[in-house]
Amino acid sequence: MGDTSRLCSVWLGSETGILKGVSLSRKQAFNFCNTSHLSRDQEVRALCWGDPAESELLVGSVDGTVKTFSTEKGSFTETRRCGDPADGCFTGLAVLRGSALVSCVECGTLRVWKEDSSEPVTELSAGKNVCRMRQSPVHPHKVATGGKENGLKIWDLESPEKPVFTAKNLRDDWLDLRRPHWVRDMAFIPGTDKVVTCTGYHQVHVFDPSSPQRRPVLEVEYGEYPLTALSLTASGDTVVVGNTHGQIALLDLRKGLVRGCLKGLVGGVRGLQCHPSQPVVASCGLDRFLRIHSLEDRKLQHKVYLKSRLNCLLFSSRDLEEPAGEGGAQEVKEEEEGDEVWDSMERVEEKPKRKTTEEEEELQKKKSKKKKKN
Amino acid sequence: SSEEQEEKMEKSEQAAAAFPPSFSVSEIKNKQRRHLMFMKFKQEKRKQKLQLKKKKKKEREALGDKAPPKEVPKTIENQRVYDETTVNPEDEEVAFDEGTDEFCSYFNGLTNPKVLITTSDRPRGRTVRFCEQLATVIPNAYVYYRRGLALKRVVPQCIARNFTYVMVVNEDRKVPNGLVLCHLPDGPTAHFKVSSVRLRKEMKRRGKEPTEHSPEVILNNFSTRLGHSIGRLFAALFPQDPQFVGRQVATFHNQRDFIFFRFHRYIFKNEKKVGIQELGPRFTLKLRSLQKGTFDSKFGEYEWVLKVSLSAVTVFFKMQEELCCLI
Numbered sequence: 118m119g120d121t122s123r124l125c126s127v128w129l130g131s132e133t134g135i136l137k138g139v140s141l142s143r144k145q146a147f148n149f150c151n152t153s154h155l156s157r158d159q160e161v162r163a164l165c166w167g168d169p170a171e172s173e174l175l176v177g178s179v180d181g182t183v184k185t186f187s188t189e190k191g192s193f194t195e196t197r198r199c200g201d202p203a204d205g206c207f208t209g210l211a212v213l214r215g216s217a218l219v220s221c222v223e224c225g226t227l228r229v230w231k232e233d234s235s236e237p238v239t240e241l242s243a244g245k246n247v248c249r250m251r252q253s254p255v256h257p258h259k260v261a262t263g264g265k266e267n268g269l270k271i272w273d274l275e276s277p278e279k280p281v282f283t284a285k286n287l288r289d290d291w292l293d294l295r296r297p298h299w300v301r302d303m304a305f306i307p308g309t310d311k312v313v314t315c316t317g318y319h320q321v322h323v324f325d326p327s328s329p330q331r332r333p334v335l336e337v338e339y340g341e342y343p344l345t346a347l348s349l350t351a352s353g354d355t356v357v358v359g360n361t362h363g364q365i366a367l368l369d370l371r372k373g374l375v376r377g378c379l380k381g382l383v384g385g386v387r388g389l390q391c392h393p394s395q396p397v398v399a400s401c402g403l404d405r406f407l408r409i410h411s412l413e414d415r416k417l418q419h420k421v422y423l424k425s426r427l428n429c430l431l432f433s434s435r436d437l438e439e440p441a442g443e444g445g446a447q448e449v450k451e452e453e454e455g456d457e458v459w460d461s462m463e464r465v466e467e468k469p470k471r472k473t474t475e476e477e478e479e480l481q482k483k484k485s486k487k488k489k490k491n
Numbered sequence: 492s493s494e495e496q497e498e499k500m501e502k503s504e505q506a507a508a509a510f511p512p513s514f515s516v517s518e519i520k521n522k523q524r525r526h527l528m529f530m531k532f533k534q535e536k537r538k539q540k541l542q543l544k545k546k547k548k549k550e551r552e553a554l555g556d557k558a559p560p561k562e563v564p565k566t567i568e569n570q571r572v573y574d575e576t577t578v579n580p581e582d583e584e585v586a587f588d589e590g591t592d593e594f595c596s597y598f599n600g601l602t603n604p605k606v607l608i609t610t611s612d613r614p615r616g617r618t619v620r621f622c623e624q625l626a627t628v629i630p631n632a633y634v635y636y637r638r639g640l641a642l643k644r645v646v647p648q649c650i651a652r653n654f655t656y657v658m659v660v661n662e663d664r665k666v667p668n669g670l671v672l673c674h675l676p677d678g679p680t681a682h683f684k685v686s687s688v689r690l691r692k693e694m695k696r697r698g699k700e701p702t703e704h705s706p707e708v709i710l711n712n713f714s715t716r717l718g719h720s721i722g723r724l725f726a727a728l729f730p731q732d733p734q735f736v737g738r739q740v741a742t743f744h745n746q747r748d749f750i751f752f753r754f755h756r757y758i759f760k761n762e763k764k765v766g767i768q769e770l771g772p773r774f775t776l777k778l779r780s781l782q783k784g785t786f787d788s789k790f791g792e793y794e795w796v797l798k799v800s801l802s803a804v805t806v807f808f809k810m811q812e813e814l815c816c817l818i
Contacts, residue, residue: 133588148584155587317790343790361792385783385792403783403794405576405716422575424584424716426794 121147122191126433127409128174129388129401130161131425136176136186139407139421146407146421151184151193163207163220164429171433175218177207183218188433199230208264209250213257219274221250221262229274241277243270253305261312263300269314269324282326287333302347304356306370313370315358317343321368337373339366346389348398350412357398357412359386365400367412379410381417388430395436401427567747576716589719593678597727604728606632606656607649612639615665620690622660624772628741628754629728630705632658642671646785650675656728657786660685670776672724673786679794680786681724683750683776690772698756698768704737705730706754712745717795721750721778739770750776 125138125147134156136149151159158180167173167185173194174186181200184193197218200207205223212218217238218230225247228237243250247264258274259281270280287296299317306313310327311334319340322333342360349356355376359365363382366375384404391398396412403426409419516532519525551558563569578585589595596602606629608622614637626632637645642659649657654675661669667688673680691697708729713722725743738758744751754771781795782788 133584133591135584155584157591345792361790362796363793383796383798384794403792424582425588 119189119191122149122186122188125188126435127399127407127430128164128433129407129423129427129430130164130176131423131427132160133157133425134159134161134178135425136161136174137423137427138188139423141409141419144419144421146423149186149191149193151196158202160206161428163210164431165210165212166431167212171435174431175210175212177210177220179206181207183207183210183220197230198235200226200228208247209252209260209262211250211252211257211260213274219250219252219260221247221260223247223264225262225264225267227260227262227272227277239274239277241272243267243272243280248300249302251303251305254307255305259305261303261305263303263314265299265317266297267300268298269300269303269312269322271312271326282324283331284322284324284333285331287336299343301343301345304347304349306349307353313347313349313356315344315347319344319360321347321356321358323370335370335373337368337370337375339368339375340364346386346400348389348391350391350396350398351393355412357389357391359389359400359402361385363402363404365389365398365410367415377415379408379415379417381408381410381420382406384426387426387428390430390432392432393434399430399432401430403427574715577714578716578719585716585719589723592720592723593674593676594723594727597731598723600731602655603730604631604655605653606658606728607654608632608634608658608660609637609645610659610667611661612637614660614662617665617688617690618660618662618667621667621688621772621774624691625658625660627701628706628771630703630730642673642786646673646675667774671786672728674724674727675785677785679720679724680782680784680791681721682779682782684779686775686777688772688774691770694769694773696769698770701739701754701756701770702737704734704739705732706737706739706741707733707735709740709742709744711742713743717781718745720781720794748777750778752776 122138124140124143126141127139129137129139131137134150137146138149139146158178160179161176162179163177165175167175172187172189174188176184176186177199178184179202181198181202181204183197183199185195186192187194199218199220200222204226207220208223209221210218213229216232219227220230221227221243223246225243225245227241227243227250229239231238243262244264244267246267247262249264250260250262253259253261259271260274261269261271263269268286269284271282273281286298290296297318300314301317303312303314310325312324312326313321314324315321319338319342321337321339321344323335325334328334339358340360340362342362342364344358344360346359347356354370356368356370357365358368359382363384363386365379365382365386367377367379368374369376379398379400382400382402382404384402386400386402388401389398391412397409397418398412399407399409401407405423405426407421407423407427407430408417410416411418516525516528519528597604608626610618610622622634626634646657656675657673659671660667661671667685670683670685671680672683706729708726710722710726713719722743729741739754739756742753742755744753752775753769753773755767755769757765757767759765778795779797780793782791782793784791
């Protein structure tokens with residue numbers, strides 16, 4: 118079990134409660150399940166890495182439990198109760214240094230849990246109907262929340278009474294009617310303080326907390342359907358958004374133009390993530406497929422059928438195509454296997470390795486056959 | 492000017508007589524002559540084709556057993572790429588997914604279907620008759636007049652009155668052309684395009700009116716994961732215990748993404764021979780979108796959406812790869 122989990126470079130959570138790991142170099146998908154029988158309240162809603170070394174995954178389910186999955190061992194190591202199912206599903210999970218866990222549920226309660234106690238250390242209410250909570254990669258104690266009729270709020274967990282930044286709704290439209298507001302997903306732009314959000318009214322907004330303007334600095338509209346997922350590329354100036362019809366687009370944040378669309382996805386997009394170092398983006402959704410597109414030429418690189426509807430996904434920072442051959446023994450084995458493959462192939466030049474006489478005869482025969490053909 | 496005309500005629504005659512290499516039939520300006528030349532050209536081609544065929548046949552006979560095998564012509568069905576979402580009956584994960592989805596309560600015998608049939612606003616005679624006939628086919632179905640009510644408001648009222656399905660027949664130009672099938676407590680909504688509707692009086696050699704017995708249901712060719720979902724959607728429309736006394740059967744046959752609905756009455760003459768009488772309406776459906784959750788076309792999440800492409804070439808290839816989604 119441990120060796121299969123070490124191979125996986127993409128992790129996905131499904132509606133049936135199964136954690137799926139996909140190894141792209143081997144083109145295989147593996148299922149990891151906590152219990153021997155599946156049940157719908159184990160549906161995975163949030164995934165995040167448990168530690169910066171990416172050896173542990175935290176899986177948040179609908180029934181309010183957060184399970185820790187170890188990629189080294191390939192099994193679930195512990196389970197924690199982090200809230201009631203009555204509060205709603207997890208909308209975000211994050212890890213603070215010192216093994217503290219931050220969880221946010223749909224009713225808006227954001228809690229910080231320490232490992233030993235079953236009561237939260239800090240608790241704050243981020244409004245009602247929170248759709249997503251994300252942690253800033255630069256400042257781990259800063260989190261952003263947003264939801265339906267609940268604008269973007271950036272909280273500092275060390276001073277949880279008031280949000281550091283509350284976004285203002287857009288100006289009233291030309292009929293002087295209040296604009297509806299529905300933040301579905303957000304991301305912190307690396308290098309600056311800015312936050313990018315995507316809304317259910319097919320808009321993408323960029324907010325800048327350092328500027329005195331609380332309204333969005335940049336507004337981009339894409340499509341006609343709610344945007345459900347968002348991910349920033351490693352360079353920070355392009356954002357990938359997906360909507361409920363399965364249309365995924367690359368938007369440029371400098372001017373606010375659509376760079377291009379990624380084709381292939383048929384169902385609503387539930388999870389999108391760009392790889393931290395390579396220019397690829399993974400998307401998963403209700404059509405039960407994991408698709409990996411390259412960002413430069415927008416072509417589909419990999420498509421994997423995973424039999425349940427997928428809710429969230431995580432990339433590991435490892436190189437995607439790299440075969441996970443770790444440990445000296447395994448490397449030697451690979452070399453030996455490689456030698457056999459090379460030996461059985463026809464050689465044109467002098468062979469550098471020693472061989473048995475039979476193999477030499479075979480090779481000589483092949484050479485003579487080749488000469489005859491030529 | 493007459494001299495110029497003569498020169499032109501000479502040139503054209505020379506051109507016609509000499510057949511220079513850049514000559515093509517379309518350059519002749521005279522329609523009758525052009526037509527004649529084209530007919531001649533086609534006859535030549537046909538002759539050559541026949542000669543080639545004869546030659547090949549002779550060669551094949553001459554070779555006898557050693558002849559190369561006959562080539563199979565390419566058809567759309569042949570060129571289809573195997574769909575990896577085809578459901579394997581032993582797959583546990585898919586079985587669990589289906590066993591706990593929105594329809595599991597019917598297949599476990601816990602609930603009985605109750606269907607509300609309505610139309611778009613102000614329907615014309617054909618659609619009204621279609622709805623009435625549908626109500627005779629589906630047991631426990633009620634037809635209501637849509638008084639211009641919004642579907643989103645109809646849905647919670649139906650849930651309160653314990654309906655399990657809402658079927659909305661959309662009408663365009665006095666003919667039914669769309670169907671929205673919404674499963675009620677919180678189930679998926681399927682939107683179909685309806686074509687070639689034949690009402691009962693247009694059917695040839697039909698039997699008498701269908702009786703109140705629950706029909707059996709036949710679902711053909713719903714083999715991919717999406718096909719399974721749609722198949723279950725149809726199966727949950729009818730009660731799970733068919734009354735074989737009634738000898739009625741409703742068939743949903745899926746072929747190349749078109750679902751054909753037929754309603755028959757059968758009788759076994761002896762063990763091997765069956766006689767069937769077609770009763771009831773017949774129509775074809777094509778899935779346009781499958782949305783998770785009750786009807787919400789603006790903000791709902793779609794599980795599958797039909798992508799309409801404008802060029803014929805892409806449609807052809809899509810049909811080979813992606814569009815044949817249900818089989």
